[in-house]
Amino acid sequence: MTACSRCPRLVAHREHVARTKRRAFRDWIYWGKPLPGFGDPRARLLLIGLAPAAHGGNRTGRMFTGDRSGDWLYRALHRAGFASQAEATSADDGLRLSGAYITATVRCAPPDNQPTRVEIESCRNYLVRELEALAGVRVILALGKIAFDASLRVLLEHGAPVPRPAPRFAHGAEVRFPSGWPCLIASYHPSQHNTQTGRLTEAMLDGVLEQVRRLLDGAPAHRRT
Numbered sequence: 001m002t003a004c005s006r007c008p009r010l011v012a013h014r015e016h017v018a019r020t021k022r023r024a025f026r027d028w029i030y031w032g033k034p035l036p037g038f039g040d041p042r043a044r045l046l047l048i049g050l051a052p053a054a055h056g057g058n059r060t061g062r063m064f065t066g067d068r069s070g071d072w073l074y075r076a077l078h079r080a081g082f083a084s085q086a087e088a089t090s091a092d093d094g095l096r097l098s099g100a101y102i103t104a105t106v107r108c109a110p111p112d113n114q115p116t117r118v119e120i121e122s123c124r125n126y127l128v129r130e131l132e133a134l135a136g137v138r139v140i141l142a143l144g145k146i147a148f149d150a151s152l153r154v155l156l157e158h159g160a161p162v163p164r165p166a167p168r169f170a171h172g173a174e175v176r177f178p179s180g181w182p183c184l185i186a187s188y189h190p191s192q193h194n195t196q197t198g199r200l201t202e203a204m205l206d207g208v209l210e211q212v213r214r215l216l217d218g219a220p221a222h223r224r225t
Contacts, residue, residue, distance in 0.1 A: 001107065004034045006122045010108035010115070017054045017109060031061035034108050037130050038063045039101030044138045044216055045082065046131065046182070047073075048147040050189060051106035051115055058109040062091040063102045072190035072205065073102075073143075080209040099216075101137075103130050105150045113191070120150065128154055139215050140182050141208065144189035145169040151184055171200070172208055174215075183215050 005011050018032025035052045049069075052058045056067025064070035065088040074095070077083035082100040087093070106115040106123045115123075131137065131154055140155075142148035148169045156162060160181045167175045167184070175184040187200075187208045194200040 001036055001126050002033045004107070004126075007108065007119045010106070010110055010119055013054075013111050014058055014108045017058055021059075022055045025055060025059055028059055030059045032058060033061075035061065035063060035104065036107075037101055037103035039097035040099055041101070041134070042136050043097070043099055043101035043134055044136050045100040045141060045212055046134060046137045046139070047100060047102045047141045047143060048127070048151055049102070049104045049143045050146050051104050051113065052109045053113070054109040057104075060090050062088070063104060064088060065091065065093075065095075068192050068195070069190045072195055072200075072202070076190075076202065076205040076209055079206060080213065082209075101130075101134055103127065105147050115146075120146065124150065124154070127151075128157075131158075137182050139212050140184045141212055142184060142186050144187075144191075147189075148184070148186045155181065155184065171204060172211065174211070185211055185215075 014032055018030035021028065021030060035057045049064065053067040053069065056070060057063055057065060060066040064073050070088045074083050074088045075086045077100065078086040082097055084096040088095050105127060106119055107126060127150060140151050142151045152167060152175065160177045163175055169186050171186060171188045173186040185208060188194050190200060190205060
């Protein structure tokens with residue numbers, strides 16, 4: 001996956017950012033490639049974001065690391081007991097996840113954080129393969145509507161029954177399937193736009209992780225494949 005070049009626009013952008021850099025990070029050697037997921041291979045919680053940040057994951061080589069969104073997310077995961085520390089600054093900072101795994105809908109940093117529909121579709125197989133490999137996942141936490149829609153589609157295509165009424169994205173919304181399928185929970189993305197405007201607060205993010213914990217406490221032992 002790290003050698004993928006399917007999307008010319010994303011390839012050009014990620015490599016341009018890696019060459020030109022941001023002044024504050026001029027001494028860094030940027031990752032500048034598609035970004036793999038990160039976390040515990042025995043995870044029961046799968047978090048799915050939108051895409052790497054140009055000067056975050058695209059720089060550090062790890063999901064949600066080195067940017068403001070990651071600052072919010074890892075503080076919350078640390079408080080909830082899923083992360084060994086609250087700070088994520090580089091891929092070798094010692095951070096470990098316990099019972100959780102983080103990935104993204106799109107693996108390359110998109111211009112203006114806006115991947116196209118074609119780019120989302122081109123990347124979908126990587127998400128499918130990760131979910132298949134993470135057989136212990138009981139809860140999927142989708143960070144943002146794009147991740148929510150992508151997660152729901154993957155579950156339905158793998159045989160999960162179509163929920164009624166049709167699920168709609170809203171912070172804290174739960175989509176429950178019959179026993180054996182992961183539950184899907186929606187959250188606003190911890191982007192600067194959402195956190196600076198107060199659309200997402202730390203209490204709200206803590207609250208959705210409390211939902212996750214309650215679901216995991218009552219989750220079945222095995223997932224249908």
